[in-house]
Amino acid sequence: MDELSWEEWQSLCEMMNGYIKTQVLSSACDLGVFDVIERGATLASLPRQLEIDEHGCRVLLLGLKHLKLINVGETGKIENAPLTRRCLLRGSAQSMVPFVHLNDKIQHRACLHFTQALREGRNAGLDEFPGDTPTLYGRMAANPALERLFHEGMGAYTRLSPRMMAIEEFSDVSRLLDVGGGDGTNAIRLCERYPSVRVTLIDLPSVIEKARANIAARGLEERVTCEAVDMFTDPWPQGCDGVIFSHVLEIFSPEKIQFLYRKTRAYLADGGHLFVWSLMCDPDEAGGLQSVKSSLYFVTVASGQGMAYPVRDHTTWLRDAGFDVVSEYDARTIDHCALVAR
Known part of the structure; x- marks a missing residue:
């Protein structure tokens, strides 16, 4: 059998590992990394400003640099990329941070149950959220924090359409x-x-x-x-x-x-x-x-x-x-x- 080409290997890796991009972005938004950087941060100061471990911060920055969301200068000063300034600062007019939270805490979390949903013919991802109504929307109605997160996220998504x-x-x-x-x-x-x-x-x-x-x-x-x-x-x-x-x-x-x-x-x-x-x-x-x-989200949880x-x-x-x-x-x-x- 012929060996995989480099392009085939890269394509397969992208399919297997694409979730890492979501996780790096979600963790950065949870920690408020981009807002801290915008106020001024260096490689040396960022762990203290974020109140996280130095080694963990190094790994986080590895991911953010790969995603081209930040740039690090020769002096160690960290700067947000233009896209980050536009869409990933919490207070920006076109902030997508609420949708990143929705994507991570509802959609991604629930879609881990996709195989179960297919086998059982039901929205099995709903098991992640307390309640007994048959849709996510019914369960959100009894969970104000979850409903707020959802609508803030959808509002951000809609504003960029x-x-x-x-x-x-x-x-x-x-x-x-x-x-x-x-x-x-x-x-x-x-x-x-x-x-x-x-x-x-x-x-x-x-x-x-x-x-x-x-x-x-x-x-x-x-x-x-x-x-x-x-x-x-x-x-x-x-x-x-x-x-x-x-x-x-x-x-x-x-x-x-x-x-x-x-x-x-x-x-x-x-x-x-x-x-x-x-x-x-x-x-x-x-x-x-x-x-x-x-479509996965609708079938698996919504x-x-x-x-x-x-x-x-x-x-x-x-x-x-x-x-x-x-x-x-x-x-x-x-x-x-x-x-x-x-």
């Missing part, structure tokens, strides 16, 4: 129903970008209070109202000529998505707009990485269902529900797509 905002059809809507709107991040961004749009946000009771607080902090109470509603079982508030699902549908099975599309069609008057902003995999269902990761479905599935379901898909905004670089239907 600018393409969803550049949809011209939003200007044709006067009041938008944000279904499963979470902590209000999308509603706030939409109102700031489209001055004529008003939003009604619906979500579970434990989430709504967070949304109201965020909206009040931005002075948008007159334009965004929040109501505690179960999207499946409760009637939706009336008076909207548009509906948006943002990072909601991919959690569910095809049957539940089709139910929500039919419910939306019955809710909207003729000519009303439906906006779908979702993780979507490649047409041949061969990637990309974010769609694979999220709901035991769902995946980053390809565009064609959504298009079929929308047409079956009575919609015409009028626009497709491709964001394949981040494994997303936005669909606009009427």
Whole structure:
């Protein structure tokens, strides 16, 4: 048998050892390494500033230098790389630190149960979190700290998805129903970008209070109202000529998505707009990485269902529900797509 080529060996090592990158990044964010470095640090001073062992600090820096998140000068001064300054400082406008925490403490932790989930046909990663409800969202409702971590992380993730905002059809809507709107991040961004749009946000009771607080902090109470509603079982508030699902549908099975599309069609008057902003995999269902990761997370812990479905599935379901898909905004670089239907 031929020996492995260097390229094959490197590819195999990347698959086997990629989790190390996640662990180095997560530990650095837990320790606040990048914020300490930004205030001024050297190889000699960093262990004391972080209150960790010198040898452990050396190993951590080995990982951070490999990831090119820091640079060390000849004098031993440590500096953050440009990407680190932009996205990994806790106080930066585009900080992804909350999502790093979500990724580590919920998604990565739970996805260690992927094999068990496949064998048992259930979201076995849910065993990591106390409670008896069948989804992660139900268990978070009884765990305020976990729910806060989740929504802060998703808020950070959403803020770095600018393409969803550049949809011209939003200007044709006067009041938008944000279904499963979470902590209000999308509603706030939409109102700031489209001055004529008003939003009604619906979500579970434990989430709504967070949304109201965020909206009040931005002075948008007159334009965004929040109501505690179960999207499946409760009637939706009336008076909207548009509906948006943002990072909601991919959690569910095809049957539940089709139910929500039919419910939306019955809710909207003729000519009303439906906006779908979702993780979507490649047409041949061969990637990309974010769609694979999220699909594992949905199956292993979130709901035991769902995946980053390809565009064609959504298009079929929308047409079956009575919609015409009028626009497709491709964001394949981040494994997303936005669909606009009427």
